[in-house]
Amino acid sequence: MQGKTETVTYVKSGCHGNGRYQVRILVLGGDGYLGWPTALHLSRSGYDVGVADNFARRGYDLEMGVGSLVPISSLHRRVECWEDVSGRRIDMFIGDLTEETFVYDLVGSFRPDAIVHFAEQRSAPYSMVDRKHAVYTQVNNVVGTLNLLYAIAEVDPSIHLVKLGTMGEYGTPNIDIEEGYIEITHRGRTDVLPFPKQPGSIYHLSKVHDSHNIAFACRAWGLRSTDLNQGVVYGQSTPETTLHPDLATRFDYDAVFGTVLNRFVIEAAADEPLLVYGKGGQTRGFLDIRDTLACVELAVRHPAKAGEFRVFNQFTESFSVMELAQRVSIAAGGATIVHIDDPRVEAEEHYYRAAHTKLLDLGLMPYLLGEELLSDLLSMARSHLDRLERSALEPKIQWRSTASSITRRQWTRPEHSPAERPL
Amino acid sequence: MQGKTETVTYVKSGCHGNGRYQVRILVLGGDGYLGWPTALHLSRSGYDVGVADNFARRGYDLEMGVGSLVPISSLHRRVECWEDVSGRRIDMFIGDLTEETFVYDLVGSFRPDAIVHFAEQRSAPYSMVDRKHAVYTQVNNVVGTLNLLYAIAEVDPSIHLVKLGTMGEYGTPNIDIEEGYIEITHRGRTDVLPFPKQPGSIYHLSKVHDSHNIAFACRAWGLRSTDLNQGVVYGQSTPETTLHPDLATRFDYDAVFGTVLNRFVIEAAADEPLLVYGKGGQTRGFLDIRDTLACVELAVRHPAKAGEFRVFNQFTESFSVMELAQRVSIAAGGATIVHIDDPRVEAEEHYYRAAHTKLLDLGLMPYLLGEELLSDLLSMARSHLDRLERSALEPKIQWRSTASSITRRQWTRPEHSPAERPL
Numbered sequence: 142m143q144g145k146t147e148t149v150t151y152v153k154s155g156c157h158g159n160g161r162y163q164v165r166i167l168v169l170g171g172d173g174y175l176g177w178p179t180a181l182h183l184s185r186s187g188y189d190v191g192v193a194d195n196f197a198r199r200g201y202d203l204e205m206g207v208g209s210l211v212p213i214s215s216l217h218r219r220v221e222c223w224e225d226v227s228g229r230r231i232d233m234f235i236g237d238l239t240e241e242t243f244v245y246d247l248v249g250s251f252r253p254d255a256i257v258h259f260a261e262q263r264s265a266p267y268s269m270v271d272r273k274h275a276v277y278t279q280v281n282n283v284v285g286t287l288n289l290l291y292a293i294a295e296v297d298p299s300i301h302l303v304k305l306g307t308m309g310e311y312g313t314p315n316i317d318i319e320e321g322y323i324e325i326t327h328r329g330r331t332d333v334l335p336f337p338k339q340p341g342s343i344y345h346l347s348k349v350h351d352s353h354n355i356a357f358a359c360r361a362w363g364l365r366s367t368d369l370n371q372g373v374v375y376g377q378s379t380p381e382t383t384l385h386p387d388l389a390t391r392f393d394y395d396a397v398f399g400t401v402l403n404r405f406v407i408e409a410a411a412d413e414p415l416l417v418y419g420k421g422g423q424t425r426g427f428l429d430i431r432d433t434l435a436c437v438e439l440a441v442r443h444p445a446k447a448g449e450f451r452v453f454n455q456f457t458e459s460f461s462v463m464e465l466a467q468r469v470s471i472a473a474g475g476a477t478i479v480h481i482d483d484p485r486v487e488a489e490e491h492y493y494r495a496a497h498t499k500l501l502d503l504g505l506m507p508y509l510l511g512e513e514l515l516s517d518l519l520s521m522a523r524s525h526l527d528r529l530e531r532s533a534l535e536p537k538i539q540w541r542s543t544a545s546s547i548t549r550r551q552w553t554r555p556e557h558s559p560a561e562r563p564l
Numbered sequence: 565m566q567g568k569t570e571t572v573t574y575v576k577s578g579c580h581g582n583g584r585y586q587v588r589i590l591v592l593g594g595d596g597y598l599g600w601p602t603a604l605h606l607s608r609s610g611y612d613v614g615v616a617d618n619f620a621r622r623g624y625d626l627e628m629g630v631g632s633l634v635p636i637s638s639l640h641r642r643v644e645c646w647e648d649v650s651g652r653r654i655d656m657f658i659g660d661l662t663e664e665t666f667v668y669d670l671v672g673s674f675r676p677d678a679i680v681h682f683a684e685q686r687s688a689p690y691s692m693v694d695r696k697h698a699v700y701t702q703v704n705n706v707v708g709t710l711n712l713l714y715a716i717a718e719v720d721p722s723i724h725l726v727k728l729g730t731m732g733e734y735g736t737p738n739i740d741i742e743e744g745y746i747e748i749t750h751r752g753r754t755d756v757l758p759f760p761k762q763p764g765s766i767y768h769l770s771k772v773h774d775s776h777n778i779a780f781a782c783r784a785w786g787l788r789s790t791d792l793n794q795g796v797v798y799g800q801s802t803p804e805t806t807l808h809p810d811l812a813t814r815f816d817y818d819a820v821f822g823t824v825l826n827r828f829v830i831e832a833a834a835d836e837p838l839l840v841y842g843k844g845g846q847t848r849g850f851l852d853i854r855d856t857l858a859c860v861e862l863a864v865r866h867p868a869k870a871g872e873f874r875v876f877n878q879f880t881e882s883f884s885v886m887e888l889a890q891r892v893s894i895a896a897g898g899a900t901i902v903h904i905d906d907p908r909v910e911a912e913e914h915y916y917r918a919a920h921t922k923l924l925d926l927g928l929m930p931y932l933l934g935e936e937l938l939s940d941l942l943s944m945a946r947s948h949l950d951r952l953e954r955s956a957l958e959p960k961i962q963w964r965s966t967a968s969s970i971t972r973r974q975w976t977r978p979e980h981s982p983a984e985r986p987l
Contacts, residue, residue, distance in 0.1 A: 241695060272664060272714040276707055283706065283773070284699055291695040294966045315755035316748060325739060325748055325760075330915070332738035337748075337757035338776065346780055350706070350773040353761065357769055361909045361963050486784045492753070540784050543717045 163189040166441060167251055169238065169289075170259030171231075172216045173198050174391040175305075175374060175433050179257060181381035181388065182434040183441070184229045191232035191251045192216070193260065197281070198391075201267065201398065205547050207533045209391040210407060210525045211377060222387035238285030241292075248292040248300070255301040255441045256293070260285060261347070265309070265485075266397045266538040268344035270545050275343040282347035283354065290358040301444040302355065302366040303437060308426045308456060308495065310349050310370060312339030313488050318495035321368065321452020341487050342540070352452075359450040366449070367440045371433065372426030372456025375402035376514060377521060379431055390430075392521070395533035397547055402427065402465050404534070406515065409473035410522035411529055416536070419483030421463030422490030426456030426497065429508035439503040454497040457507035472515035486540040586612040589864060590674050592661065592712075593682030594654075595639045596621050597814045598728075598797060598856050602680060604804035604811065605857040606864070607652045614655035614674045615639070616683065620704070621814075624690065624821065628970050630956045632814040633830060633948045634800060645810035661708030664715075671715040671723070678724040678864045679716070683708060684770070688732070688908075689820045689961040691767035693968050698766040705770035706777065713781040724867040725778065725789040726860060731849045731879060731918065733772050733793060735762030736911050741918035744791065744875020764910050765963070775875075782873040789872070790863045794856065795849030795879025798825035799937060800944060802854055813853075815944070818956035820970055825850065825888050827957070829938065832896035833945035834952055839959070842906030844886030845913030849879030849920065852931035862926040877920040880930035895938035909963040 166183050170176040171192025184190040194216060202208050214222065220231050232251065236243035238260055248256070261282040262268065268278035286304070293300045311318045314337070323336045335356070338349045358364045377392040393399040394407035396416075405415045428436075436455045445451040463478075470476040483489060501507075508514070538545040589606050593599040594615025607613040617639060625631050637645065643654050655674065659666035661683055671679070684705040685691065691701035709727070716723045734741045737760070746759045758779070761772045781787045800815040816822040817830035819839075828838045851859075859878045868874040886901075893899040906912060924930075931937070961968040 241699075272711065275714070276664075276710055279706060279710065279773075279777075280703060283702060287699055287702065288695065291698070291966055314757055316750040316753045316757075323748070323750065323760075325746070325750075327739040327746065327748075330739045334737055334739075334760035335762065337746075337760055339758065340776065340780065343777075343780070346773075346776050349776055350702075350769075353763065353769050353772055354702075354766075357763065357766070362966065543714055543785065 163187070164255070164441070165189040165191070165251065165253045167191045167193060167247070167253040167256045168259065169193050169256060170261065172196060173259055174393065175430065176259040177219065178379040178382050178390050178430065179259070179434050179437050180231055181223060182379060183438060184223065184231055185227060185381055186438060191234060191253070193234040193236060193247055195235070195237040197262065205395065205397060205533070207395045207530050208528065210394050210522060210528055211389050211392040212525075212528070213389055213391055214387040218387050222385050226384050226388070238288055239281060241288050244288040244292045245296070248296045252297065253300055255303055255444065256289070257303045257437055257441070258286065258289065259305050261305070262344065264398050265342035265344045266536070267547070268342055268347070269538050269540055270547050271543060278344050279347045279350065283350050286351045287354060290355065290364065293364055294358065294362040298362060298364055299447065301441065302364065303440045304351065304355060304366060304368050306352055306368045306370040306452070307345060307348050308370050308372045308454060309342075309345040310338050310340050310352060311336060311495070312341055313491040313493055314339065315492050318454070320454045320496050320499050321370070341485065356450040359448055363448045365445040365447050366451065367445050368450065368452045369436060369440060369455040370452060372428050373400045373402065374428055374430050374433055375400065375510070376430035376518065377403070378517070379434060394529065396536040397538065401462060402469070405466055405469040406518045407522045407529065408534060409469050409476040410519050411526055411531065413531065413534055414477040414479040415466045415469060416534065417462055417466050417478055417480050418485060418536070419480065419489035421466060421480065422461050423487060424459055424461045424491065424493035426454065426459050426495055427510065428455065428457045429510070429514065431508050432457055432505065435505055436500050439500055439505060443503055453499045454495055455500060456495075456497055458509060459493060459495065460510070468510070469515060472512060473519055481536070484536045484539050586610070587678070587864070588612045588614070588674065588676045590614045590616060590670070590676040590679045591682065592616050592679060593684065595619060596682055597816065598853065599682040600642065601802040601805050601813050601853065602682070602857050602860050603654055604646060605802060606861060607646065607654055608650060608804055609861060614657060614676070616657040616659060616670055618658070618660040620685065628818065628820060628956070630818045630953050631951065633817050633945060633951055634812050634815040635951070636812055636814055637810040641810050645808050649807050649811070661711055662704060664711050667711040667715045668719070671719045675720065676723055678726055678867065679712070680726045680860055680864070681709070681712065682728050684728070685767065687821050688765035688767045689959070690970070691765055691770070692961050692963055693970050694966060701767050702770045702773065706773050709774045710777060713778065713787065716787055717781065717785040721785060721787055722870065724864065725787065726863045727774065727778060727789060727791050729775055729791045729793040729875070730768060730771050731793050731795045731877060732765070732768040733761050733763050733775060734759060734918070735764055736914040736916055737762065738915050741877070743877045743919050743922050744793070764908065779873040782871055786871045788868040788870050789874065790868050791873065791875045792859060792863060792878040793875060795851050796823045796825065797851055797853050797856055798823065798933070799853035800826070800941065802857060817952065819959040820961065824885060825892070828889055828892040829941045830945045830952070831957060832892050832899040833942050834949055834954065836954065836957060837900040837902040838889045838892060839957065840885055840889050840901055840903050841908060841959070842903065842912035844889060844903065845884050846910060847882055847884045847914065847916035849877065849882050849918055850933065851878065851880045852933070852937065854931050855880055855928065858928055859923050862923055862928060866926055876922045877918055878923060879920055881932060882916060882918065883933075891933070892938060895935060896942055904959070907959045907962050
């Protein structure tokens with residue numbers, strides 16, 4: 142299929158109010174599950190797009206001995222293919238946000254109008270492997286974002302930072318979750334304050350740290366930022382990634398990076414039981430991958446004001462884990478659902494109601510979870526089952542332990558003594 | 565005065581409920597302004613005390629070209645002197661909490677019952693110098709504390725972590741500040757949630773990050789911790805530090821590490837104007853250095869429960885900056901008060917009322933700010949004026965800038981061009 146080319150039209154965006162014809166957008170983490178389709182979507186919409194990545198996500202695959210169920214091409218090939226297919230060029234920057242010279246050069250040379258920041262370690266289980274992975278996750282995420290804030294402040298404070306946060310920052314309070322802020326009346330006085338955060342992993346904590354740091358940078362230096370507190374994303378295809386196999390994005394099934402609905406689909410396609418952690422009453426906000434792209438574009442088209450730290454809750458529907466398992470089971474013609482001990486520290490049943498109207502107010506038209514999407518996902522998963530490493534479905538990282546292992550080797554050779562644990 | 569020895573008695577603490585005669589306490593940052601007097605106080609109270617330090621604080625002095633107004637001895641000499649004076653040994657560990665092997669060895673070899681953690685970069689202005697100092701502050705503080713949490717969880721989860729936080733984590737909300745948590749009723753439902761945080765510098769942010777990380781470690785691994793959200797400390801003498809000149813603790817006057825009341829006293833002693841930032845309506849919680857020691861001991865004697873993350877607001881009185889300037893001015897017989905542009909981004913006038921009853925409930929008997937203390941501080945400052953570097957009184961670090969300088973050289977040689985800015 143390599144080399145197959147199909148030409149698409151793209152919409153020129155015209156002037157977005159800053160007096161330039163093309164609005165320039167940097168997508169950080171532009172080689173990842175969501176970063177790559179976002180870059181394609183924005184490029185097709187007429188923006189001048191640059192992507193930056195350090196390939197950390199591909200490195201985690203090497204560390205774990207697994208890979209995307211759907212084969213993905215190198216970033217170089219992806220960008221070439223997109224130019225063949227669309228006639229649109231995407232600028233590519235290889236480097237690490239924790240290296241300040243890279244960040245300053247990147248922002249200074251590309252001179253974006255907006256930066257969409259996906260470039261963080263994004264797996265809760267990965268952050269909970271052990272001390273080393275915990276420290277890596279927080280330093281990588283927090284320092285990368287700090288460097289970015291300083292570079293924006295020094296290069297051009299009018300750059301709009303669109304930052305990917307997570308609904309997991311809020312935890313599961315026993316009150317309604319609002320979008321970033323809550324009005325509190327206490328002992329006769331009232332103020333609007335940041336919504337209290339109760340993150341449930343070292344990863345989720347890193348996002349909370351980021352949110353506090355960005356809010357401060359907006360206050361101190363007049364930066365403008367939108368924090369997209371995203372729910373759990375499902376799906377794999379977008380109108381752009383399906384144009385050519387070399388444009389496909391990742392589809393993760395392993396218990397470390399696979400998110401819950403995607404994992405259930407692959408388990409069902411592979412005739413494996415759907416693994417529900419604990420009771421399955423854990424309720425979260427979800428969204429289709431195509432809505433991620435739409436939400437990011439809406440945020441970019443309607444920038445925050447100078448000095449404003451704006452928070453959007455980016456999801457379209459709430460489901461409990463059991464509801465999702467049941468829907469996937471039915472769509473697959475009756476997959477088995479198995480409850481296993483919850484490896485996480487979380488409430489297995491709880492109240493959950495979260496506001497998510499700000500993106501709808503900007504015009505989001507959500508793709509809701511339906512039979513057709515599940516059926517498409519199941520077919521796609523079935524067509525790549527030869528790439529499935531079944532041992533990777535099992536959750537091995539225990540929140541209550543400070544030292545788990547994520548390498549495949551330990552799982553497939555259980556006769557190893559614990560002392561022999563490989564890297 | 566070197567070598568002058570005075571013998572003191574100390575109280576044996578007896579059994580503190582864990583079946584051992586001597587309770588063992590590690591004081592991290594035990595060479596610092598508060599860490600050292602805390603170690604002495606706990607040693608005199610009968611605890612077996614160890615101190616750990618990487619001498620970062622003395623390094624900042626070298627970087628800035630300033631020093632404590634009161635001369636201080638090396639940690640080695642301090643510990644020797646204490647043994648001469650009291651007959652009590654303090655174990656000394658030299659190393660850095662960001663190095664995990666040091667932390668694991670430290671906790672594993674000393675096997676403390678409680679760890680009092682002062683070992684963080686503690687200056688807001690220092691954290692706001694530039695990108696490098698910001699990243700240093702957050703990585704140093706957050707990674708050091710993360711390493712400590714992992715070491716405690718793996719060595720002995722029953723160790724009580726007494727962590728120094730700051731009242732600055734809360735910012736200045738327009739409602740009463742509670743001790744760590746607040747009951748919120750919202751749309752007909754009620755929950756007790758972490759009090760929202762609005763920290764005002766990169767340093768204060770690092771403490772907020774720590775608080776979230778520690779709360780999670782208590783929830784996930786059943787650790788026990790007390791977060792002491794401390795106000796601004798004033799004073800320099802404690803019953804132990806005055807026993808011998810080699811036991812003295814630091815007294816900082818520079819605009820980077822000197823806290824507001826101590827700075828006013830030294831400015832008054834030196835016949836310099838008291839520099840009030842902006843209107844001076846900034847109101848904060850304050851406490852005497854002797855109350856810091858008492859509060860830490862109270863926290864140690866009444867440990868948090870397993871899994872509990874407990875927050876105490878550690879201050880005894882609230883003052884506005886102008887009130888303090890006026891009190892010091894009167895005590896000094898009429899020092900001049902000068903308002904300068906506020907280098908910080910903060911409200912110069914605001915509502916401020918913060919709860920601080922939990923330590924009182926445990927038995928704290930506060931030293932309130934009085935004439936005698938101010939008079940003693942003024943005499944002490946006057947006796948060391950030959951060590952004063954006047955240029956260091958001027959605040960040079962601007963919150964609204966991302967690149968200030970803290971080296972003395974730049975201030976005293978203003979003919980340097982900005983491009984020549986020395987390290």
